[in-house]
Amino acid sequence: MALDIRRQIPATFDRVDRSKYGYNAKQVDEFLQRARTSFENPVGTADQVASVDVRAVAFDPIKGGYDANSVDAALDRLEDAFARRERDDLINQQGEEAWLRQIGKLSGILRGRLHRPDGERFRRPSRKGARSYNVHDVDALCAELIGYLEHDQALSVDTVRRAVFRAAKGAEGYEEAQVDAFLARVVELMAAID
Known part of the structure; x- marks a missing residue:
C-alpha cells in the first residue's frame, strides 16, 4: 500500500x-x-x-x-x-529475514548498553561543570526501554522522541551527546518495528 x-x-x-x-x-x-x-x-x-x-x-x-x-x-x-x-x-x-537480522543486530547493540548497571550506562562529561542529563531520569527511561524490548510492555516511539531529563552538572550526570545518540538509535529501531 x-x-x-x-x-x-x-x-x-x-x-x-x-x-x-x-x-x-x-x-x-x-x-x-x-x-x-x-x-x-x-x-x-x-x-x-x-x-x-x-x-x-x-x-x-x-x-x-x-x-x-x-x-x-x-x-x-x-x-x-x-x-x-x-x-x-x-x-x-x-526478504523478511534480512530485515529481522538488521533489527536483531541493532536491538542487540542497544540492549548491551541498557543492561549496564544503573548509574553506569553512559559516560560522564569530561569537562567540569559541563551540562549533563540527570542519571536517574535517563536510567528510568532505560528501564522502560528494557520493558518494551524484552517484555512487550507498551511504549510509544513519541515518548522516547520527547523524553526530557532534568539538568545535571558535569560528572553528576550522563554526557548529553552520548545519551542523545543512543536515543536516536532507539527511535530508529522503534520506528522500524512499529
Missing part, C-alpha cells in the same frame, strides 16, 4: 507571535519540499532523504517563525513514513 506523503505533513504551519521564536519558515519549507520529492521519487533523486535525515534535521530559530511543536509533530510522522518505506523496501529486495 502506497503512503500519501501529503497526509504526513501539512501544506503550511501556524506561526508564533512576532516577538517569539519559532523555526525558520524558509528552511522548513525547503527541507519538506526536498523530503516530498525524495519520498515521491525514491530512485534517482539527487540529494535523497532518509528517515535518519528527518530525525537529524535542525532549523534556525527566528522571530515569528513556524510553531516548533507543529513542525516537530509533522517531522515525527514523516520520519515514521520514511522508516516504514525503508523497512518495506528492504523486505521486498532482500
